[in-house]
Amino acid sequence: xxxxRGRMGAFTALTIFIAAALTGPGLARAEPEECxxxxxxxxxxxxxxRVAERLHAHQPVTIVAIGGASTIGAAAGQPDxxxxxxxxxxxxxxxxxxAINVVNKGVPRQLTRQMLERFPTDxxxxxxxxxxxxxxxxxxxxxxxxxxxxDSLQNGIDELKNRAIDTILVDMQFSRRTTTLIDFDKYLxxxxxxxxxxxxxxxxRFDMMRYWSEQNMFNFDEVSPDERAAVAGRVYDCIGRKLAxxxxxxxx
Amino acid sequence: LPEQSxxxxxxxxxxxxxxxxxxxxxxxxxxxxxxFTLQAATFFDAAEVFIFISGFTAALVYSRRLQAKGAMxxxxxxxxxxxQLYVAHIFLFVIFIAEVSYTVMAFNNPMxxxxxxxxxxxxxxxxxxxxxxxxxxxxxFLDILPLYIVMLGxxxxxxxxxxxxxxxxxxPSALIYATVQVFGFSVPAYPEGHVWYFNPLxxxxxxxxxxxxxxxxxxxxxxxAGLMRVxxxxxxxxxAIALVIKITWTIHGVWEAFPGLFLRALWPISKSNLALLRLxxxxxxxxxxxxxxxxxxxxLQWPITRPLLVCGAQSLEIFCLSILLSALxxxxxxxxxxxxxxxxxxxxxxxxxxxxxxxxxxxxxMMDRIPMLQPALAGSPPDDRAVP
Numbered sequence: 173x174x175x176x177r178g179r180m181g182a183f184t185a186l187t188i189f190i191a192a193a194l195t196g197p198g199l200a201r202a203e204p205e206e207c208x209x210x211x212x213x214x215x216x217x218x219x220x221x222r223v224a225e226r227l228h229a230h231q232p233v234t235i236v237a238i239g240g241a242s243t244i245g246a247a248a249g250q251p252d253x254x255x256x257x258x259x260x261x262x263x264x265x266x267x268x269x270x271a272i273n274v275v276n277k278g279v280p281r282q283l284t285r286q287m288l289e290r291f292p293t294d295x296x297x298x299x300x301x302x303x304x305x306x307x308x309x310x311x312x313x314x315x316x317x318x319x320x321x322x323d324s325l326q327n328g329i330d331e332l333k334n335r336a337i338d339t340i341l342v343d344m345q346f347s348r349r350t351t352t353l354i355d356f357d358k359y360l361x362x363x364x365x366x367x368x369x370x371x372x373x374x375x376x377r378f379d380m381m382r383y384w385s386e387q388n389m390f391n392f393d394e395v396s397p398d399e400r401a402a403v404a405g406r407v408y409d410c411i412g413r414k415l416a417x418x419x420x421x422x423x424x
Numbered sequence: 425l426p427e428q429s430x431x432x433x434x435x436x437x438x439x440x441x442x443x444x445x446x447x448x449x450x451x452x453x454x455x456x457x458x459x460f461t462l463q464a465a466t467f468f469d470a471a472e473v474f475i476f477i478s479g480f481t482a483a484l485v486y487s488r489r490l491q492a493k494g495a496m497x498x499x500x501x502x503x504x505x506x507x508q509l510y511v512a513h514i515f516l517f518v519i520f521i522a523e524v525s526y527t528v529m530a531f532n533n534p535m536x537x538x539x540x541x542x543x544x545x546x547x548x549x550x551x552x553x554x555x556x557x558x559x560x561x562x563x564x565f566l567d568i569l570p571l572y573i574v575m576l577g578x579x580x581x582x583x584x585x586x587x588x589x590x591x592x593x594x595x596p597s598a599l600i601y602a603t604v605q606v607f608g609f610s611v612p613a614y615p616e617g618h619v620w621y622f623n624p625l626x627x628x629x630x631x632x633x634x635x636x637x638x639x640x641x642x643x644x645x646x647x648x649a650g651l652m653r654v655x656x657x658x659x660x661x662x663x664a665i666a667l668v669i670k671i672t673w674t675i676h677g678v679w680e681a682f683p684g685l686f687l688r689a690l691w692p693i694s695k696s697n698l699a700l701l702r703l704x705x706x707x708x709x710x711x712x713x714x715x716x717x718x719x720x721x722x723x724l725q726w727p728i729t730r731p732l733l734v735c736g737a738q739s740l741e742i743f744c745l746s747i748l749l750s751a752l753x754x755x756x757x758x759x760x761x762x763x764x765x766x767x768x769x770x771x772x773x774x775x776x777x778x779x780x781x782x783x784x785x786x787x788x789x790m791m792d793r794i795p796m797l798q799p800a801l802a803g804s805p806p807d808d809r810a811v812p
Binding site for chain 1: 454527530531532533534535536538563565610617618619677680687694695696754755758
């Protein structure tokens with residue numbers, strides 16, 4: 173099976189090499205090849221109208237990233253390397269005229285219901301135009317009732333909708349080993365369905381990370397313990413870039 | 425589950441066998457075959473089939489014991505069976521703990537360190553193990569046996585109630601179910617904040633219904649034909665509507681452009697609390713099957729059906745095995761290769777192991793039932809015995 177992965181990796185590397193050769197160095201610099209994902213994972217069919225208004229009026233944009241440990245990003249070693257900050261960097265590069273601020277409101281090991289309880293102080297108080305809500309890991313790990321999970325998501329989405337705040341949901345992290353212990357499938361499907369029913373975009377972090385894992389972009393089995401933080405940082409950076417890319421598409 | 429009885433309705437074995445295979449398939453996450461199981465086309469799934477038939481067969485078998493040998497003996501037999509289920513559950517739990525310990529020790533992904541800590545019941549094994557013994561610790565996929573154990577534990581009371589005062593069983597059962605639907609009561613589990621995935625307050629209703637019909641059937645009293653003439657068309661219409669709706673949901677899940685009918689209005693449908701939207705189509709299916717599939721249906725005799733009948737007849741062992749096999753299958757898929765060919769291979773191997781094991785157990789039990797000849801008698805020529 174190692175052979176299988178190796179082949180896939182070589183094939184992708186070749187494709188990316190050809191693509192880079194054809195499009196010239198400009199693109200290669202803007203988008204490190206290791207963040208590549210299949211095109212269908214970056215499709216977005218909703219518009220972030222409030223973010224678009226602010227950006228086009230060159231007004232400041234405040235984004236709140238609420239979520240769990242992977243929002244705090246402690247695995248990478250420092251807050252600058254967490255995905256919300258990487259998103260801010262990538263967005264600022266894409267919209268140099270706008271003052272973009274991404275506020276990190278990650279708290280580890282919280283159920284979606286507990287995140288919802290933090291909304292008044294951590295979300296609404298920041299007066300954001302866009303909320304990026306990363307949810308479901310703790311619910312899946314703890315096997316929380318799926319109805320509680322979907323109810324909490326629904327209540328949160330309703331609250332943000334009532335306050336005219338744009339919303340993006342972010343699904344779970346992928347990790348090959350954890351999927352054998354934890355039933356993510358149920359929670360993933362529920363999260364995506366809630367997003368669809370509310371016409372809220374769900375950023376497919378799980379599928380992207382799985383793709384990168386299959387492409388051997390990150391494999392914690394093969395790096396020494398002191399290199400792990402760097403690998404985690406690379407993944408967070410890619411997630412930040414991909415999020416920035418989809419937000420850019422959704423405000424055009 | 426209980427042993428062979430003279431007038432065995434092999435439809436029960438067949439459908440329970442099918443439900444065991446489907447439980448195995450559905451328990452492997454992201455399995456391509458799960459698009460072809462009950463849950464892809466109906467609001468209910470194999471769990472309803474399993475629990476209902478378990479209630480039905482329990483009433484069928486133990487009501488005969490009750491009649492032949494009295495309430496004490498029946499209770500003792502039911503509780504012996506409950507004990508076997510309990511031991512099987514603990515056995516599966518030990519295997520689960522081994523899998524968790526192994527994975528946690530080898531775990532090296534810093535991106536999940538924080539989140540995995542909540543699964544860290546290994547930090548307090550003294551509590552976790554006691555909670556498991558009390559059926560309060562129910563890891564993923566080890567959640568249906570606790571329900572079954574509790575149901576069988578109270579079954580002697582259910583059966584005696586059905587015999588002497590059916591209303592005393594059926595009315596409270598329906599009331600408790602209705603209360604859960606309205607107020608959403610659940611039963612707490614371990615760790616803190618968890619609940620029983622199969623809410624026994626809701627699911628008891630299906631088990632009791634199965635038992636009531638099984639008891640009725642054991643008395644050889646056929647259901648009133650006049651009643652069936654009314655119920656059958658209603659059931660057919662309900663089942664068909666639910667079928668069409670759920671199939672559009674499944675297609676919609678794969679291909680978003682296809683509309684999921686009433687998705688916005690009906691989703692989500694609670695499995696934990698056995699929502700009416702699951703229960704009603706299931707009962708409709710029961711009516712359709714009992715009317716359309718006679719006990720002597722031709723297909724039940726086909727050689728290809730045989731392994732399913734045998735699996736259904738040895739359901740406890742095969743159920744436990746299926747839980748184990750789906751965990752191993754999932755492990756193989758995520759550790760090595762999750763391509764479609766590998767998925768199909770995992771399904772095929774798993775189902776083959778289940779069928780072969782059932783066949784072996786069946787053979788062993790059959791051999792066990794053949795009485796042994798006394799060595800002294802076996803050694804002496806038959807005509808010696810004939811002459812006094």
